[in-house]
Amino acid sequence: MKEFLLTDSDFKKIASLVYNACGIVLGDHKREMVYSRLARRIRTLNLANFKQYLDYLETHKEQEFSDFINAITTNLTSFFREPHHFEYLKSEVVPKLLLANRTSKRVRVWSAGCSTGEEPYTLAMTLEGLFPSGWDVKILATDLDSNVLSKAQYGSYTAANVNGLESHHLKRWFLKSKNGESYKVKPELQKKVHFKRLNLLQQWPMSGSFDVIFCRNVVIYFDKETKDQLFKRYCDILAPRGHLFLGHSESMGKEHSEFKNLGKTMYQKVADE
Template sequence: MSHDLREFPMTDSNFEHIRGVAYQRTGIVLGDHKREMVYSRLARRCRVLGVTNFDEYIHILESSEADELSHFVNSITTNLTSFFREGHHFEFLLETVLPEVFDANTATRRVRIWSAGCSTGEEPYSLAITVHKFLKKNVTRYKGWDVKILATDLDSNVLSHGRHGVYRVAGSDGLSAEDRREYFDELDQGNEHELIAKDKIRSLIIFNRLNLLHKWPMKGQFDVIFCRNVVIYFDKETQKVLFDRYANILKDPGYLMIGHSENLHRVTDRFKALGGTRYKKVC
């Protein structure tokens, strides 16, 4: 179909401009194969804004950046996640990483975990459940410790979802029946059953909006970073910069988990591969 026959004409120049903004502001690379996705998602913004073509939309994006840029980012980012996705990471965290990290922090009694690209919150809540289980098993030894999980994302909509901590029962397959009972309250909303995260895991998580390519406001270092299925949107040069910054903000020992389709080969030599997309900082 010719682009001229669409509801909102999008020229090659329009698409080049849009993906230029995406790369400059977020580091996200929008390949040619993403053109249809970009069109369909931004067409919704055109309808909301009452514009008739992408020339007008780009003008609004450039002239009112603070407002529209947030909507733009929310539109082009994809958020696919689930509780305990890639479960071997959480098993490794519980059985190996947390015992080592807590032993290393006996002087400060402080542990910090970062879920970078947390989407709608299933990952940080899975982390919180894992941490709570560890603390429950070691309640005497680690009572009163300062443990927090920072959950960040570029998309303000998914962060709001995470802060509310409300999830559909139908979409909670990764949770065991025991975890659902222990860590969530269930509400019957007529045709829909919902799970609401209990305070004992909500209190461990801080949700904040963050562009990974901009300056990070965090002052202290982290013990563990989960950055899974995020860098697939970045080119190699951006990945090199990002993983170098992760190494800088990780303690030693410090652990990094990435997505199953990602790897650090020829990207950085600052982590040792442990198998299963699990890495440990080496320098």
């Protein structure tokens, strides 16, 4: 017998709220995950079951809705995850940008769905020293979950979190705690990344275009209609011949002729004729 009752009706309502808020599809196979994550909120609020929680959510939306969404959204990431993407960025994309942007000397990179910060910090480490001094290179990192965003901004990681990093990266960019159990991102690396809370399905406040967008292991939770809308919006905000990187289990349909498939979930915006 479970601690809290979660009826089919409760689950459908939760799935509907999540889909309407951020486009994430919660199928029946996600029921256990939903239970375990929201059970924490029910305990915290001293409620009796999921129906009571949903009633509470309805009457305290301003206070609770952010915690509700934070509890549901999945955050799984690591430094240099899918390393071929960063290798391609360094060896193929950057040389093109040095040529294409030589007049403006401006480069913009967006980590969309940055979770606890491993991806944008990896981007900053990868791009370090590749552009001459005087170039304006900025990395924007956004996420829907305010809790993971706070952790990303603080930039403290366990020894297990940094396990895959090469020793020269650890020495160059991290401060090791006295007990050796945690590593703090150095301010020099932190200042290279600008963190901001953003719901990808709502209005974007950014005005200029981006040369590179990393949106990995984010659209896997969206249905096809939501994905297609997002890909079109990415195309609109990408600079001519800009690059989009998706997660290893994600793909873009052939109907998206505005992008050229480069293989290994890497895409390039097709230049206007």
